[in-house]
Amino acid sequence: MPNVPPFVAPQPDRLLWQPATITAITRATPRVKIFTFRPADWPGFTAGQHVDLRLTAPDGYQAERSYSIASAPDATGTFDLAIDLIDDGEVSPFFHEVAEIGDTIEIRGPIGGHFVWRAEDGGPVLLIAGGSGLVPLMAMLRHRAEAAPDIPAALILSARTEDELIWRDELLQRDRDEPHFHLFATVTRETPRTPGIRHGRIDAALIEAALASLPAPPRTSFICGATPFVGAAADLALSAGLPFASIKAERYGG
Amino acid sequence: MATRGFTGRRPTDGIVERLPPGQYLTEDFPVLSAGPTPRVDLATWRFTVKDGVRPVASWSFDEFNQLPRTKLTRDIHCVTKWSKFNTAWSGVTIDDILAEAGIAAPSPFTLAHAYDGYSTNVPTDDLTNGKAMIATHFEGQPIPPNHGGPARLLVPHLYFWKSAKWVNGLQFTNRDEAGFWELRGYHMRGDPWQEQRFTGD
Numbered sequence: 001m002p003n004v005p006p007f008v009a010p011q012p013d014r015l016l017w018q019p020a021t022i023t024a025i026t027r028a029t030p031r032v033k034i035f036t037f038r039p040a041d042w043p044g045f046t047a048g049q050h051v052d053l054r055l056t057a058p059d060g061y062q063a064e065r066s067y068s069i070a071s072a073p074d075a076t077g078t079f080d081l082a083i084d085l086i087d088d089g090e091v092s093p094f095f096h097e098v099a100e101i102g103d104t105i106e107i108r109g110p111i112g113g114h115f116v117w118r119a120e121d122g123g124p125v126l127l128i129a130g131g132s133g134l135v136p137l138m139a140m141l142r143h144r145a146e147a148a149p150d151i152p153a154a155l156i157l158s159a160r161t162e163d164e165l166i167w168r169d170e171l172l173q174r175d176r177d178e179p180h181f182h183l184f185a186t187v188t189r190e191t192p193r194t195p196g197i198r199h200g201r202i203d204a205a206l207i208e209a210a211l212a213s214l215p216a217p218p219r220t221s222f223i224c225g226a227t228p229f230v231g232a233a234a235d236l237a238l239s240a241g242l243p244f245a246s247i248k249a250e251r252y253g254g
Numbered sequence: 255m256a257t258r259g260f261t262g263r264r265p266t267d268g269i270v271e272r273l274p275p276g277q278y279l280t281e282d283f284p285v286l287s288a289g290p291t292p293r294v295d296l297a298t299w300r301f302t303v304k305d306g307v308r309p310v311a312s313w314s315f316d317e318f319n320q321l322p323r324t325k326l327t328r329d330i331h332c333v334t335k336w337s338k339f340n341t342a343w344s345g346v347t348i349d350d351i352l353a354e355a356g357i358a359a360p361s362p363f364t365l366a367h368a369y370d371g372y373s374t375n376v377p378t379d380d381l382t383n384g385k386a387m388i389a390t391h392f393e394g395q396p397i398p399p400n401h402g403g404p405a406r407l408l409v410p411h412l413y414f415w416k417s418a419k420w421v422n423g424l425q426f427t428n429r430d431e432a433g434f435w436e437l438r439g440y441h442m443r444g445d446p447w448q449e450q451r452f453t454g455d
């Protein structure tokens with residue numbers, strides 16, 4: 001039986017709702033916008049954690065959703081979220097069509113003590129993301145680059161098209177510049193134009209290629225994305241021989 | 255505090271009363287777990303009841319399937335915000351498990367243990383008097399592995415992480431000992447109607 005992983009992110013006694021101001025909005029892909037939030041009181045976070053957002057209608061009706069933090073832990077007092085547009089959704093279209101710089105949104109967090117990685121946790125690390133499942137893994141990669149660039153890491157990333165690869169240029173740049181980081185990006189619905197980006201779904205061969213880029217088997221693997229994606233990728237990781245307890249998953253729904 | 259420009263997609267009458275705060279209705283059956291789906295072998299599957307560290311009863315899968323069966327159709331609520339109505343389960347109630355083990359619930363707290371190494375704590379009162387079961391079937395079929403088969407705990411009136419997948423035992427404890435998610439900031443009881451998502455809620 002697997003052991004409970006050793007590190008548990010510190011948990012507050014109480015998670016309070018608080019206002020956070022949107023201080024920047026940028027478009028990352030045709031379907032993803034990045035929002036920078038400045039909460040009134042921000043204790044910082046561990047890469048991999050998420051926040052809950054709560055929207056309130058004039059009559060008091062509320063909707064809540066979870067969003068992972070994309071930025072690296074830092075001292076700015078802000079954090080970034082990357083929100084994917086779900087066409088028939090309730091909350092993500094609000095962020096895409098209504099939210100503006102200067103708006104105040106209720107948040108609480110950071111949340112989550114399992115799907116987290118700190119430089120002290122060591123490596124190698126294998127990251128596997130589908131679509132916006134990249135978000136918490138991006139926080140880990142950015143944290144790693146700042147705090148522990150010698151820790152070997154590989155990212156397997158799947159998106160429908162090249163234009164839908166969030167942080168595509170940053171990731172290609174990191175792949176070129178960071179000797180201990182390797183990117184294995186693949187697109188499923190078009191023939192890629194950029195050399196090095198593959199075509200097709202994540203399969204056993206791609207997992208093998210990523211594992212071969214690491215000097216040792218991963219200490220931890222993080223898998224994130226829509227629920228069917230995570231199920232399939234986690235099964236591939238198990239079939240590749242990775243120990244059950246070394247695989248952490250975050251499922252977004254869908 | 256109203257959010258500028260937010261009106262929301264209002265659930266209709268008949269739905270809204272059944273949705274706890276912060277939840278939305280889904281027709282799908284999303285999956286939540288912290289890792290991959292474990293491969294559980296029915297030939298070696300066992301379910302064990304313990305009083306503290308002492309085992310008091312244990313069943314193989316075949317033996318477990320001989321225990322009295324009950325159906326339970328309930329709304330379920332996941333802490334990741336989705337709710338699903340009228341989910342139909344069958345299995346063995348915790349009352350029947352205790353009766354078959356020949357004991358009364360020995361202590362006020364219970365830890366459910368699972369094949370993937372995880373655990374969750376539930377007050378014993380939330381398990382007894384027909385409130386909870388070890389479910390083996392969902393909508394008439396064996397529960398699929400990604401939804402916790404061959405057997406999962408079902409405590410439908412609490413957030414669904416309490417309904418531990420791939421369950422292999424119940425352990426009665428004298429203290430309320432935090433399980434896997436509870437150690438990671440999730441609530442010790444998890445009543446969706448009181449929105450007990452996190453410690454301190």
Ligand SMILES: Cc1cc2nc3c(=O)[nH]c(=O)nc-3n(C[C@H](O)[C@H](O)[C@H](O)COP(=O)(O)OP(=O)(O)OC[C@H]3O[C@@H](n4cnc5c(N)ncnc54)[C@H](O)[C@@H]3O)c2cc1C
Pocket residue numbers: 050065066067068069082083084085086088089090091092093132135136226250251252253254278280282334
């Ligand atoms: C821990 C956690 C972290 C998350 N982090 C992020 C993040 O960083 N970025 C992000 O964009 N989303 C993230 N999500 C998903 C997010 O919480 C919402 O579920 C998503 O934005 C859809 O909300 P909505 O109100 O727009 O759609 P809803 O009104 O909730 O749903 C509309 C329809 O879309 C389907 N659907 C819901 N979510 C998805 C999905 N992810 N993919 C495909 N179909 C879906 C629903 O089943 C439903 O049929 C995260 C979820 C969790 C649990």
